Amino acid sequence: MAYINEHFLKLKAGYLFPEIGRRVNEFTQANPDKAPGLIRCGIGDVTEALPEAVIEALHAAVDEMGNRKTFRGYAPELGYEFLREAIAEHDYAARGMDISADEIFVSDGAKCDSANILDILGSQNRIAITDPVYPVYLDTNVMAGHTGPADDAGLFEGIIYLPCTDANDFVPAIPEEKADLIYLCYPNNPTGATATKAQLSAWVDYAKANDSIILYDAAYEAFIQDADVPHSIFEIEGARDCAIEFRSFSKNAGFTGTRCAFTVVPKGLAAKDAEGHDHSLHALWGRRVATKFNGTSYPIQRAAAAVYTEAGQTQVRSLIDHYMGNAKLLREAAANAGLEVFGGTNAPYIWVKTPNGTPSWDIFDKVLNEAAVVITPGAGFGTAGEGYFRISAFNSRANAEEVAQRIGAMAW
Numbered sequence: 295m296a297y298i299n300e301h302f303l304k305l306k307a308g309y310l311f312p313e314i315g316r317r318v319n320e321f322t323q324a325n326p327d328k329a330p331g332l333i334r335c336g337i338g339d340v341t342e343a344l345p346e347a348v349i350e351a352l353h354a355a356v357d358e359m360g361n362r363k364t365f366r367g368y369a370p371e372l373g374y375e376f377l378r379e380a381i382a383e384h385d386y387a388a389r390g391m392d393i394s395a396d397e398i399f400v401s402d403g404a405k406c407d408s409a410n411i412l413d414i415l416g417s418q419n420r421i422a423i424t425d426p427v428y429p430v431y432l433d434t435n436v437m438a439g440h441t442g443p444a445d446d447a448g449l450f451e452g453i454i455y456l457p458c459t460d461a462n463d464f465v466p467a468i469p470e471e472k473a474d475l476i477y478l479c480y481p482n483n484p485t486g487a488t489a490t491k492a493q494l495s496a497w498v499d500y501a502k503a504n505d506s507i508i509l510y511d512a513a514y515e516a517f518i519q520d521a522d523v524p525h526s527i528f529e530i531e532g533a534r535d536c537a538i539e540f541r542s543f544s545k546n547a548g549f550t551g552t553r554c555a556f557t558v559v560p561k562g563l564a565a566k567d568a569e570g571h572d573h574s575l576h577a578l579w580g581r582r583v584a585t586k587f588n589g590t591s592y593p594i595q596r597a598a599a600a601v602y603t604e605a606g607q608t609q610v611r612s613l614i615d616h617y618m619g620n621a622k623l624l625r626e627a628a629a630n631a632g633l634e635v636f637g638g639t640n641a642p643y644i645w646v647k648t649p650n651g652t653p654s655w656d657i658f659d660k661v662l663n664e665a666a667v668v669i670t671p672g673a674g675f676g677t678a679g680e681g682y683f684r685i686s687a688f689n690s691r692a693n694a695e696e697v698a699q700r701i702g703a704m705a706w
C-alpha cells in the first residue's frame with residue numbers, strides 16, 4: 295500500500311487561478327462576440343520581450359555549449375561566480391549593503407526557493423503570514439503539515455495571520471504573539487504596498503528579540519520609484535542576524551519563462567535545534583541545494599548576468615518604465631472612476647477597494663461581464679483581501695490604455 299501526504303487534502307480545492315480560468319471560459323463561451331476583446335489583467339506575468347542584452351548573452355552561451363572547448367556541464371552548486379559577483383556588487387554593495395557573493399545561492403525561481411526553504415526549518419516553528427498573501431507561503435506550510443485544517447472562513451489552524459488593510463497601510467502591526475518565522479514581501483504582491491525603513495526596522499527588532507527569522511521576498515524591488523523605500527531587508531540594521539531574502543529576475547528582466555532567481559542567506563544567520571544549540575542556516579541551505587538541486591543552466595545564468603551590464607541595466611529600466619507607465623494609467627483611471635486606489639506607484643499592482651463593500655468575486659464577474667477585463671479578486675489572496683481587487687500592470691501599453699478606458703466607462 296502506498297499512502298499520500300494527507301496535508302495536501304487540507305488545501306482549498308478551488309485554487310485562485312483555476313477558478314478564474316473557469317469563470318473566464320464560461321464567459322467566452324457564452325459571449326463569443328466579446329471573447330476576442332478580452333483583456334487579462336489577472337495573473338502577474340510579464341508580457342514584454344526579454345531585453346536585447348539578455349538575448350545576446352543567451353545566444354553566445356548557447357554557442358559556447360556547442361563547442362567542446364567551451365562546453366560546460368554541471369554548474370557550481372551556489373551558481374556561477376560571474377553571476378553571484380555581479381549580484382553582490384550591483385544589488386547589494388552599490389546600495390551600501392554588506393552581502394558577499396558566497397552568501398548568494400542562484401536558483402531557478404523565487405517561488406521554489408520560498409517554498410523549499412521549509413526543508414531546513416523545523417516543524418515546531420510558529421508561522422506568521424500576512425493576509426492577503428502570495429499563496430505560496432501559506433500553501434507550502436499547509437503541505438508540510440505545519441497547520442491544522444482550514445475553518446469555514448478559510449483560515450488555517452496554527453497560523454498567525456497578520457491582516458494587511460488600508461487601516462495599517464498594508465504593513466502588518468507587530469503581533470503580541472511570538473512568531474518564529476515571518477513571511478514579508480515588499481513591494482507587495484498583491485497589494486502593491488511598500489514598507490518604510492522604520493516599519494521594517496520594527497520587524498527586524500521583533501525578530502531579533504524573539505530569535506525569529508524573517509523570510510523576505512523582494513521580487514518586486516526593481517519597481518521601486520521613491521528614493522526612501524528600502525530595496526532589501528539587508529538595508530535594515532541587524533537584518534543579517536535574522537533574515538533570508540528571496541530575489542528573482544522574473545519581474546524586472548522578464549524571466550518568468552526563462553527562470554533565474556537567487557536567495558541570500560547571511561553566513562552568521564543561525565537557528566536552533568531542540569536542545570537550543572545554534573546551527574548555521576547558510577550551511578543547511580547549502581547542503582539542501584547540493585543534495586536536491588543541480589543548478590540553473592549555464593546559458594540562463596549568463597543571461598541573468600547580462601542584466602547587470604550597462605546595456606542590460608538601461609533595457610531593464612525601460613521595461614520597468616513601461617510597466618509603471620501602465621500602472622499610472624490604470625491607477626488614474628480607477629481613481630477617476632471614483633474608486634479607492636492603493637499601490638501602483640512602487641509596484642506593478644493596483645489594489646482597489648470594491649465599491650460599497652461588494653464581495654470581490656462579484657466585482658470580478660461584473661468587470662468580466664461589463665468590460666471584458668480579467669482582474670483578480672482580493673478574496674483569492676486571503677480573508678483580509680476580501681473587499682479589494684487587484685489590477686496587474688503587466689500588459690502592452692495599448693491594452694493598458696484600453697483597460698483604463700473600459701474602467702472609466704463602467705457603471706461602478
Ligand SMILES: *Cc1c(COP(=O)(O)O)cnc(C)c1O
Nearest residue numbers: 403404405428483513542544555
Ligand atoms: C512573481 C513572484 C515571484 C517570482 O517567482 P519566480 O519563481 O522567481 O518566477 C516571487 N514572489 C512573488 C511574491 C511573486 O509575485
